[in-house]
Amino acid sequence: MIVAGCDVGSLTAKVVIMKDGEMIASSVKRAGTKPRESAERVLDAALSMAGLNRDDVDYAVGTGYGKDQIPFVNQSESEISCHAKGAWWCMPSARMIIDIGGQDAKAIKMDDKGNIVRYIYNDKCASGTGRFLEVMAEALGVKLEEMGSLAEQSTEKLTISNQCVIFAETEVVSLINERKKPQDIVRALHKAMANRVASLAKSIGVDENEDVVMTGGVAKNSGVFDALSEGLGLPLKHLPGMDPQLNGALGAALIANEKMKGK
Amino acid sequence: MTLVAGCDVGSLTSKAVIMKDNQLVGIGVIKSLSDPQDSADSAMNLALKNAGCSLSDIKYCVGTGYGRERISFVNEAKSEIACHGKGALWLVPSVRTVIDIGGQDCKVIRIDKDGVVEKFITNDKCASGTGRFLEVMAKVLNISLDELGDLTEKTETPITFASMCTVWAQADIIKYLNSGHSVEDIGAGINAAMAKRVAMLAGAVKPEKDVCMTGGVAKNKGVVSTLEKVMGVRIRKVRKADPQIAGAIGAALFSKARLNGGGAR
Numbered sequence: 001m002i003v004a005g006c007d008v009g010s011l012t013a014k015v016v017i018m019k020d021g022e023m024i025a026s027s028v029k030r031a032g033t034k035p036r037e038s039a040e041r042v043l044d045a046a047l048s049m050a051g052l053n054r055d056d057v058d059y060a061v062g063t064g065y066g067k068d069q070i071p072f073v074n075q076s077e078s079e080i081s082c083h084a085k086g087a088w089w090c091m092p093s094a095r096m097i098i099d100i101g102g103q104d105a106k107a108i109k110m111d112d113k114g115n116i117v118r119y120i121y122n123d124k125c126a127s128g129t130g131r132f133l134e135v136m137a138e139a140l141g142v143k144l145e146e147m148g149s150l151a152e153q154s155t156e157k158l159t160i161s162n163q164c165v166i167f168a169e170t171e172v173v174s175l176i177n178e179r180k181k182p183q184d185i186v187r188a189l190h191k192a193m194a195n196r197v198a199s200l201a202k203s204i205g206v207d208e209n210e211d212v213v214m215t216g217g218v219a220k221n222s223g224v225f226d227a228l229s230e231g232l233g234l235p236l237k238h239l240p241g242m243d244p245q246l247n248g249a250l251g252a253a254l255i256a257n258e259k260m261k262g263k
Numbered sequence: 264m265t266l267v268a269g270c271d272v273g274s275l276t277s278k279a280v281i282m283k284d285n286q287l288v289g290i291g292v293i294k295s296l297s298d299p300q301d302s303a304d305s306a307m308n309l310a311l312k313n314a315g316c317s318l319s320d321i322k323y324c325v326g327t328g329y330g331r332e333r334i335s336f337v338n339e340a341k342s343e344i345a346c347h348g349k350g351a352l353w354l355v356p357s358v359r360t361v362i363d364i365g366g367q368d369c370k371v372i373r374i375d376k377d378g379v380v381e382k383f384i385t386n387d388k389c390a391s392g393t394g395r396f397l398e399v400m401a402k403v404l405n406i407s408l409d410e411l412g413d414l415t416e417k418t419e420t421p422i423t424f425a426s427m428c429t430v431w432a433q434a435d436i437i438k439y440l441n442s443g444h445s446v447e448d449i450g451a452g453i454n455a456a457m458a459k460r461v462a463m464l465a466g467a468v469k470p471e472k473d474v475c476m477t478g479g480v481a482k483n484k485g486v487v488s489t490l491e492k493v494m495g496v497r498i499r500k501v502r503k504a505d506p507q508i509a510g511a512i513g514a515a516l517f518s519k520a521r522l523n524g525g526g527a528r
Contacts, residue, residue, distance in 0.1 A: 103431075125389070126430035135430070166390035166399065166429045167367070 001260055002052060003059045005252025006039050006073060007082065008066030011102030011130065012217065013038040014249040015046040017057075018257055025050035026246050035066025043072060059260050061252040065103075074256070080108055080119050082251030087213055088114035089254055090239040090247075095210035098201050098228070098236075099247070100218035102130040107201040118204045126165045128196035130218050135165050136189050139172045140182050147186050151223035154187040156180070163196045190223040191231075198231030208234040219244035265522060268310065268321045269514025270303050270337060271346065272330030275366040277302035278511040279310040281321065282519065285353075287504060287512070289314025299330025307336065323522050325514040341517050343510055344372055344383050350513030351475060352378035354501045360470040362461060362490075362498075363509070364480035366394040371465045378513075382468045390429040392460035394480050399429050400453045403436045404446055408483065414450030415485030422452030427460050454485030461486075462493040475499040477506035 007014045008031060017025040027046035031038040039062070047053055054072065062073035063082040070076070087097045088110060097108045104123040111117050122128055126135075137144045158180060162168040168189070175185050206212065214236050218224050229236040239247060266288070270279045273295060281289035291309025295302045303326070311317060318336060326337035327346040334340075351361040352374060361372045368387035374380055390396055401411045415421070422439060424432050432453070439449050457480075474496050480486055481501070491498050504512070 124426060125428045131430055162388075164389045164429075166395055167388075 001058050001257075002056050003253050003256035003260060004043065004046070004057050004061075005082070005249040005254070005256060006043060006060060006062045006070055007064040007079075007248035007252060008035045008039050008062070008070060009064045009101050009248075010104075012245060013042040013064075013066075014246050015042045016246055016249040016253040017046050017050050017052070018253045019050075021257055023250065023253070026243070026249070028243065028245050031066070035069040036071055039066065039070040040072070059256040061256040061259075063248050063252045074259070077252060077255050079248055080106065080116060082248045082255065083215065084108055084110050084114060084116050084251065085254045086247040086249075086251030087215065087239060089250065090242050091211065091213060091237065093211045094213045094237070096201065096206060096212040097247075098197060098212060098214050099216040100128070100130060100197060100214070100224070101216045102134075105129050105197050105200060107204055109204055120200055120204050122200055127163045127168075128193060128200060130216075132165050132168070132193050133189070133218065133221070133224070135169055136172055136186075139169050140176070140185060142182055142186070147190070148220070148222040148224070150183045151187040151190055153183040154181075156184040158184045158188040160188045160192040163192060168192060187223060190221070190227040194224055194227035194231040197228055201232065206232055206234070208232070211237050213237045213239055215239060215244040215247040217245050265322050266314070266316060266320050267515050267518035267522060268307065268324040269346070269511040269516070269518060270307055270324060270326045270334060271343070271508070271510035271514060272299045272302050272306070272326070272328040272334065273365065273510075274329055276507065277306040277328070277330075278508045279303070279306040280508055280511040280515050281310050281314040281316070282512070282515040285519070289316070290504075290508060292505070292507060299333045300335060302330060303334040303336070323518040325517045325521075327510050327514045338518070339521070341514060344370065344380055344385075346510045346513030346517065347477065348372045348374040348380045348513065349378040349516050350509035350511070351477060353512050353516060354477075354503045354506065354509060355473065355475045355499050357473045358475045358499065359472060360465070360468070360474045361509075362465060362474065362476045363478040364392070364394055364461065364476070365478045366398070369393050369461060369464060371461075371468050371470065373468045373471060384464055384467045386464055391427045391432075392457065392464060394478070396429050396432075396457055396460075397453070397480065397483065397486070399433055400436060400450075403433055404450060406446070406450070411450050411453065412483035412485045414447050415454045415488055418445070418447040418451050420448055421455050422448050424452050424456040427456055432456060451485060454483065455489045457486050458489035458493050461490060465494060470494065470496070472496060473499045475501055477501065477509040479507065481506050
């Protein structure tokens with residue numbers, strides 16, 4: 001039995017293929033302007049990795065901001081449900097997921113059975129989303145992927161006091177003019193971003209004795225990951241053996257799997 | 264003759280005024296320099312020159328604005344809110360609510376008939392609802408701020424922006440431009456988004472009539488007319504002097520009150 005989960009986000013599209021309850025292939029591709037095409041492209045990439053074609057897929061579930069425009073899915077599901085499902089499958093001890101995507105940030109609380117207890121979502125303000133980092137990387141003239149390792153070389157502690165992307169960008173420009181080093185500025189930016197996300201998560205209650213996992217593309221940035229751990233006052237966890245960007249697609253595939261099992 | 268002064272050092276512009284018997288006799292407005300003291304000096308020198316007097320003629324000077332603690336020649340520093348309230352009342356005696364939108368912040372102040380602050384709210388945390396929002400959008404549209412302000416009356420079909428965040432609205436503009444929407448519809452939509460954000464903030468102080476607007480954004484016709492519609496009130500025009508100097512006027516009025524032995528409330 002082959003199922004697929006497809007998560008079309010604002011910046012990337014992701015697919016996970018499962019066979020008899022095990023993950024056998026996945027793919028992440030930059031999303032274009034048309035969610036439909038992005039979804040098909042990433043599905044075909046994952047299928048070819050598994051040596052399968054579209055007819056082999058018994059059931060597919062879509063999620064993410066473009067979920068209603070994916071042509072090949074049998075149904076769509078909310079991102080919150082998919083993220084909870086995915087994280088629970090990878091790590092049953094997880095009680096909270098903090099997911100930072102390109103244009104949003106969310107925190108989801110789960111009980112010990114993986115049921116969603118509470119969640120909060122920010123897609124109204126670019127602060128605390130991946131866009132914050134993108135804008136700052138551009139202002140600094142550094143690559144987004146390099147920000148994590150750059151921050152590790154920081155020697156001077158700086159503070160960015162603004163959380164608004166627009167105001168923080170101005171602050172970055174003045175720091176550059178003051179000849180502050182990019183690595184120090186980047187570390188300060190990670191901290192500012194982490195504080196924003198930490199307050200979002202804290203608003204629904206964070207228990208420092210429970211496992212909190214970070215997912216989404218920004219989880220790959222070690223600087224934000226560490227700063228967020230610090231901001232929350234607990235050791236954040238990665239999903240074991242999983243690309244953090246795939247969690248939503250994984251959850252969608254798991255829901256497809258349940259459907260097929262007649263749940 | 265007793266001369267008093269007020270000096271308002273802001274992040275973008277610095278203003279100084281000199282008053283005699285409740286009348287303006289000298290005004291100095293400059294672009295702020297990197298050091299608040301330099302900004303204060305040069306705005307004050309301009310005002311002194313304008314009034315034809317020297318610093319030693321000034322009996323009392325109150326400073327305000329973000330750089331107020333670092334001006335050597337002031338006798339006292341006062342909050343921007345208090346000064347703006349007082350200054351607005353001098354500009355428009357019937358005013359009870361002042362909406363001041365500057366380059367990087369927005370304040371709404373409700374005052375009583377004597378200009379004493381009853382309630383106020385500020386936003387300097389988020390660029391939305393500040394002059395910066397309009398600056399960013401004008402740049403994307405490749406038009407001047409004045410041109411942006413004129414677009415509202417040129418269309419009946421403004422676009423409704425889904426997000427008030429400057430970053431998201433900027434991305435939306437690009438999408439709308441690419442899909443062939445007119446600059447008029449987009450610009451009018453931007454002015455409306457700005458007005459809605461300001462009205463939301465204003466709602467928190469329970470605004471009372473009359474309402475007036477100060478700060479640079481008061482010059483944007485589109486924002487003002489949409490704000491009137493959203494708030495359901497007429498916004499009184501400030502004609503007596505450049506509304507930009509309201510804070511400095513308020514500061515000078517506090518100076519006068521000090522000399523008259525009154526507690527500068």
